[in-house]
Amino acid sequence: MTHTLTEPAEDPIRHSLADDAQGIAYGTGMASFGILILTHLGLVTGQTAGLAVLISYATGWGFGPVFFVVNLPFYWLGYRRIGPRFMVKTLISVALLSGLTMVMPRWVSFADLNPIVGALLFGAITGSALLALFRHGASLGGIxxxxxxxxxxxxxxxxxxxxxxxACLFAVAFTFLDPVKVATSLLGAVVVNLVIAVNHRRDRYIAT
Structure with missing residues (x-):
């Protein structure tokens, strides 16, 4: 029998509203902090966040509004293919991240941040943020x-x-951004995806 994210193979205790709230708060908070590190260093990333970053760099538009708009076409897929519960949580998560990235620079600043260390921190922080969202039946939209x-x-x-x-997004980034910064950014993207690939497995954790 095939099971979806909303129909787990077993019948574990479903996350409570408070569980989901803290998971989404943690995930969006850490993800916004990761974006702050990324944009402070002038780096890029993947997924729809990376697309929004590239558009923001190219146009001067704020990341938050661009990220929210870029994700709009994906909500239909989330609703039709995964379910309304997932779609609503994702919409909330995307909206929170969009808002937090607009205010986070007022709360946190960096006097000195090594690009390599920053890329590693971004990858680890963002990977843990996405895991929190995935495990509470949400995502940051898009990909x-x-x-x-x-x-x-x-x-x-x-x-x-x-x-x-x-890989496709970074190929585009290499055409108009500083190659050294793009190469450094790859390190962060690899860390994000390794954290998810190693830790987000249906045979180890079932999101409900």
Missing amino acids: GILALYLQDKTGFRAGLTQLIFD
Whole structure:
């Protein structure tokens, strides 16, 4: 029998509203902090967040509004393929991240941040943020929705799906951004996807 994210193979105790609230708060808070590190260093990343970063760099528009708009086409897939519960949680998560990235620079600043260390921190922080969201039946939209759907239906790891998309995005980034910064950014993206690929497995954890 095939099971979806909303129909687990077993019948564990479902996360409570408070459980989901703290998971989504942690995930969006840490993800916004990761974006702050990323943009402070002028780096890029993958997934729809990376697309929004590239658009923001190219146009001067704020990351938050761009990220929210970029994700709009993916909500239909989230609703039709994974379910309304997942879609609503994802919409809330995307909206929170969009808002937090607009205010986070007022709360946190860096006097000195090594680009390599920053890329590693971004990868670890963002990977843990995405894990928290995935394990509470949410994502940060876009490729995350597609990746979770493919993992649930085919067993193809969510992290690997994201890695393929990231490769295409970075190829574009190399055409108009500083190659050294793009290469440094790759380190962070690899860490994000490794954290997800190793830790987000249906045979080890079932999100409800």
